[in-house]
Amino acid sequence: MVKLSLNSTIFAITIFLFGIFYCNSSAFAADSKINAGILSDIWFSSLTLDKDQSVIVYSSFQNSEESDLSGTVSFWINENKINTLDFNAVSKKIIKLESPWNTEVGDFEIKIVIDSLVQNGAQINPQDLIKKEAKLKIKINRKIDIEYITGVGANVYNNAVKTIDRIVENTNERLEGVKARDTSINGTVAGIQYTNDDTGSDRATNGTVAGIQYTNDDTGSSWANEGNKATSNENIQVKKDDIESAKNSSLSSLKNIFIEIVQFLLKHWQITSITLLALLVLWFFRRSKY
DSSP: OHHHHHHHHHHHHHHHHHHHHHHHHHHHHHHHSEEEEEOSOOEESSSSOOTTOEEEEEEEEEEOSSSOEEEEEEEEETTEEEEEEEEEEOTTEEEEEEEEEEOOSEEEEEEEEEEEEEETTEEEOGGGEEEOEEEEEEEEOOOOOHHHHHHHHHHHHHHHHHHHHHHHHHHHHHHHHHHHHHHIIIIITTTOOEEEOTTSOEEEOSSTTTTOEEEEOTTSOEEEEOOTTOSSSSOOEEEHHHHHHHHTOHHHHHHHHHHHHHHHHHHTHHHHHHHHHHHHHHHHHHHHTO
């Protein structure tokens, strides 16, 4: 019976001491906190945020202590510190904290942290504040600027048109050169007129190779023997029948017609491109049905 009473007494004393220790610890913990801290709200000088925009990031610090507080605060964008500034918070007042920021497109965590704190001339651990930091996560998207997109599109289109027009012009000039060479072979030479002079020889009276004389050889064929006014320094012999045949060549005419068609299509390349695209789309849909 005595043993039971002793155990009960020890148990009661233990509970009593634990209660005293717990209460004192709670009181000590409550007393160690500073009735001040940074408020949760973070806001900006602009209601909407866009890329490459200069804004001000705001927060606030509330001092509910009986004495003034001072210290330093830092502003963070993700892992980058963008600013550090000093602050002085008068007793029972709220002060504004602010920092400039040039925005970007992306996901961001904005954090404002109290780095150091002074009360009555003594350094205090910022961890003793009720709240030593504030955070805000935001996402900034690029605004769709119709005028900007239209302007960029117009510039790209105009530059593309100018580039293609230059290519078309150069191509047509080359095709004209092909036609000109073709004409010099089949047209100018073939277009030489031949007349019989008093000697009985065939003479070319007009054309770029005026001065070439044509005589009949023993085979009865007419040949052009080089004169001193020929365009080449070499001796030139052209069979008269071949010249007449070249003049009437349908192949050369078809070649010139083909070149002219190509030149026309190139000159009107925009209409040609739209037509080809429309035909391609029509072919695709007709094929998809089967």
